[in-house]
């Protein structure tokens with residue numbers, strides 16, 4: 001199978017990049033499955049039902065979330081109706097929605113997508129390592145799940161890299177989100193798991209992690225409340241990881257970064 005995983009979509013320009021480019025990428029790379037992180041798709045904070053359906057209509061098979069999952073309160077309700085919408089698995093018991101979803105492709109392949117949130121410099125959720133272990137223990141990679149993708153949503157590179165090694169050989173891919181900056185470590189780990197610490201955002205890079213740079217910079221200079229952070233409005237760059245799996249084992253054969261449009265130079 002060939003899969004594409006797109007990093008955090010930030011605001012309108014991020015959505016426009018995905019909506020404009022994803023259908024063409026699906027064709028060009030003959031994609032079997034697409035996952036998009038949508039935690040910042042509504043004005044930089046959370047996701048609405050209308051935006052979720054826009055991303056699905058553009059070609060997302062699953063939309064993952066993160067610490068901003070419920071910034072738009074309506075997500076607490078509509079998430080229950082969308083098996084394609086996945087929030088971090090290590091939220092406390094009783095949190096609306098699901099932390100993992102098994103979706104069947106038109107070709108009959110079963111793809112498990114797990115969203116797990118780190119705890120370093122982030123909210124103290126349950127242990128993401130144990131939560132991921134418990135979920136992947138329900139499946140046999142290559143048989144009951146032909147592909148298992150873990151979206152590791154975290155701030156600390158060490159914690160995300162640890163999740164990669166912890167899952168190596170047991171899942172198809174561990175791909176990072178949340179920092180909004182693509183890292184230069186996209187490779188297949190020794191055990192056969194595709195890995196990148198952060199795939200980068202889909203948004204305007206002439207910004208501070210997707211938000212207008214003037215207000216964001218002033219926050220660091222003046223230690224007092226300033227303008228509200230709003231998404232930057234220049235052309236968005238679509239950032240993603242493209243990976244191919246071995247249908248027999250469910251492990252990754254290859255992975256590479258994809259960058260399309262906007263100001264950030266192409267990945268290769």
Ligand SMILES: [Fe+2]
Nearest residue numbers: 008039040178
């Ligand atoms: Fe984000």
Ligand SMILES: [Fe+2]
Nearest residue numbers: 066067068178
């Ligand atoms: Fe985040």
